[in-house]
Amino acid sequence: MIFQKEITLKARQRGFHIITDEIERAIPELSKISKGIAHVFIQHTSASLSINENADPTVRSDMEKYFNTVVPESATYFRHTYEGTDDMTSHIKSSLLGNSVSVPITNGELNLGTWQGIYLCEHRNRGGARRLVITLIGE
């Protein structure tokens, strides 16, 4: 069984956001799969997807601070800054964090660990709406 759905996430402010619920709501077909894999793909190069702690908001704000530190907008050697200082840095963060996550499906549910949630990582100051392609493969 293969299901596929494209969804659009509303524009969010720059930073790290939990989107597990939105993904689960978009794919009710999940309940028909006893075992398989859910693949979530973001069709952009200046935002990314990751899996991390789903409870304490300081994890998300510390993430934002860290990635701004390790990919500094103050770097003077970037040439691809046509759209601002958050242009090239967003492309780099996107490759560091990755543009897809895949999660096992078990007994009709995403088999995440207790503390895991799916993050949308918005790297642009004004990223706008973001498109995801969700693919479920299972039986």
Add this chain to the structure above:
Amino acid sequence: MIFQKEITLKARQRGFHIITDEIERAIPELSKISKGIAHVFIQHTSASLSINENADPTVRSDMEKYFNTVVPESATYFRHTYEGTDDMTSHIKSSLLGNSVSVPITNGELNLGTWQGIYLCEHRNRGGARRLVITLIGE
């Protein structure tokens, strides 16, 4: 054909560890698949999975040194440090390295390159046992 299995890895010390053999032993069903994909997922946010060099232990110790340098526990801006200086840094390393790997299956075996092995990357000082979900999809 889809197989799925959850396994628990024994507690390991902080650092990078090769676990290819443990994974292969856990999934004898691999031998029945002529082509497909093996997906290995870690259900934690302070340890990660990666694929890297399987021979020289200095790769793993240099990895540990590098990630401690690029994600420094001495950073004073982290707020999520309730469980110690290795708390937030472990979450960051987990997103940098990733919480799953997928490997092609060919003729009943993981089709890794000659020098590739699967790493458990333990970022906590006392991470404890770690749970993996392994999913094989193939024919």
Add this chain to the structure above:
Amino acid sequence: MIFQKEITLKARQRGFHIITDEIERAIPELSKISKGIAHVFIQHTSASLSINENADPTVRSDMEKYFNTVVPESATYFRHTYEGTDDMTSHIKSSLLGNSVSVPITNGELNLGTWQGIYLCEHRNRGGARRLVITLIGE
């Protein structure tokens, strides 16, 4: 339906290179799949795969500059430098960027965003030819 193919990419100079066309040409079976996933895996530990901006070459040159900065060959603590200063740094870049990408397949095509391309990230000064294993799972 599962298709699998191994291909060899010609040697490229150190840096970031778009290989989307080469991958698509290698898998004409893509046109038979209405929905599914394409998994591309590199069998090496000193080169990697990523997805990023497919238009402006300055993105790729800025990527190369950035990764040379955040994984500096001048670091004196690396022990795994038997093959040169680009030895251990290439292993680290490989784990930071990742050794596989997976892309949704929709209506017989890779369902990439408008600005997305698949990158071969060559981290060695003389990496030589690189082997990929491409696996398509779909219906």
